[in-house]
Amino acid sequence: MAQSEQQVFKDQGGAATMDPGFILRWATSKVMQQMASPKRMEKHRAKAEKLRCKLGLPHTLEYFHQVDDGYSHLAAQLLKPLLARYDIKLVCHLVAGPVGDNVAEPDLLLKLAQYDAGLVAPEYQLDFPQQQSLPSPELVSLATSILAAQEQTALLGCIVEVGQALWSGDHSALKDLAAAYGTVSEAVAGKKVQLGSEHQKKLKHYSGAMFYYGGEWYWGVDRLYHLEQRLAELGIDHQPDLPLLMPRPPIEVGEIKDNGSLTLEVYPSLRSPYTAMAFDRAVQLAKDTGVNLVVKPVMPMVMRGVPATREKGLYIFFDTAREARAAGVPFGNAYDPIGEPVRRTYSLYPWACEQGKGTQLISAFLKAAFTERVNTNNDKGMRYVVEQAGLSWQQAQQKMGDPGWQSLLEANRQTMYGMGLWGVPSFRLLDKDGKQVLALWGQDRLWLFAREINRLLSKG
Structure with a gap:
């Protein structure tokens, strides 16, 4: 690790000490970049x-x-x-x-x-x-x-x-x-x-x-x-002129556009690779179909005390990158935002929502952390995120650290668990009466939500 990449703080004796949180972010970022490399x-x-x-x-x-x-x-x-x-x-x-x-x-x-x-x-x-x-x-x-x-x-x-x-x-x-x-x-x-x-x-x-x-x-x-x-x-397809047995389902939008009678709920996390590659596409799906979009962020699983093995982490990083390339979504130039960056951003989320910029804040953070390699663990990185979301950095500094966001995210988590879901990104589609039509976990189910929206709209 080059000295220029190091982040230090002074311990009680005045000696320079490596920030353990930085070490984790730096190491995980390197692994993510390696696993994402085509x-x-x-x-x-x-x-x-x-x-x-x-x-x-x-x-x-x-x-x-x-x-x-x-x-x-x-x-x-x-x-x-x-x-x-x-x-x-x-x-x-x-x-x-x-x-x-x-x-x-x-x-x-x-x-x-x-x-x-x-x-x-x-x-x-x-x-x-x-x-x-x-x-x-x-x-x-x-x-x-x-x-x-x-x-x-x-x-x-x-x-x-x-x-x-x-x-x-x-x-x-x-x-x-x-x-x-x-x-x-x-x-x-x-x-x-x-x-x-x-x-x-x-x-x-x-x-x-x-x-x-x-x-x-x-x-x-x-x-x-x-x-x-x-x-x-590898040249071992006996029928190369035929379609694949299991082609990747496209996210298709029908000709009929909703007037907001349907609602698509999105449950993202700010440290989820799968969320990073799916969030903007979910937002675009709601926009293209005219359904009402409701974003309900939750804390990252690892920050909720849910452990994960190295094998699982490596597979997730690799699989996300592979899926992102297939979908034409930028991903992999990452700087792990675990810990304080996530908490600081979530503390701004209620205020951002008041400004009509809550979705933009989450989108800007995910882009910065997972595709632009922005270090969100300092004010420079946070300012970049805030301003990319169309918000005032001066005002954000006054709001950052405000309490109350924890209860909001916990309520979202409980709602998600109530649907039998626990991972992110999760999605739920509600009909005009607020009744659940579909609730699933995974970026690879957006195509199914698109099809269900089209079916509901075609019924009138």
Whole structure:
């Protein structure tokens, strides 16, 4: 670290001491920039392909299936199509899914996965049974024992059928499948899941519904287009003239414009990479469709005491950059705003809203922190953010640090949790009566909100 980049303060003895908060921001910023680099990604891909050729190995795609995860059931439906379309060897593993610091709300995650999978399945021309409750532990155990009993070829032959019976809550159908395909004991099944999870951990990931190819991870059906594009570039697409199996859904705006009868709520965080790449697009979606926009910021998860592992952080930085490039959104020239920059900006938010500039303040901060590498931990950086939002720096200095914003953000967090959501960015669509129509987490669901808005407006 160059001395010019250092930030110091005087301790009680008068000696110069490195600001620990600065060290964290500097280190995280460097990591974000590295993970966001397209040159780095291209270099790693070329290295992986060179090694594969040197060893004479096939193009091997590994898939990690979590039996009780709705997203995994969607992903499983693409296994055979992927094998038919691309010259690959497919290896499937059973895994337990995220645990410990890799998952903030495990119970909520399973429910959200079921709800979300049911919504996106028809949009992707896939199937997901509509059930109100999660599969019982007994059914999950039986489904796992069936899948654990299968070798690779047989597993591909029954994984979708077993998942369909499981998510339909059809105990009778699962028993018939158990009789047809065979089962293993709970202990043997558990060992197989353990081995799959340990293998995934060695490859530095933690989640179900994940595809792994050549050192890179792809989450479920939503990231398959990245994988397909990579495989096509390698020249192993048997049908290069056809559209991708799972193309990236566009955010489409219909011809009918709303008069503000619908409301789109956006729950952003000032330290979220995914929020940084999605916030302006959500604002633009509301503007283009004419729906009323309501912004409800929340504290970053890590500043709420929610831990995260290094593996999770690295994947998020890389995945956000990859998604941003695909969407044509600038991202990655970052200076981590964790801590005081976030608190100072949120203390200005109520005042900015009074000036009609609350949305602009959040947008300006996210741009500065994640695309312009502005150090928001000093007055120079904060002034830049404030003035980019169209606000007075002189007035902002008088308002900065005002209390009251904490209760506002906590109320927003509780509302978000009340919807069964906890991560950012989250979105909620309300109808003209204020009734919830759709509530989901993730920048990769804006296209679904756009489609739902179009459907509602077309109904009149």
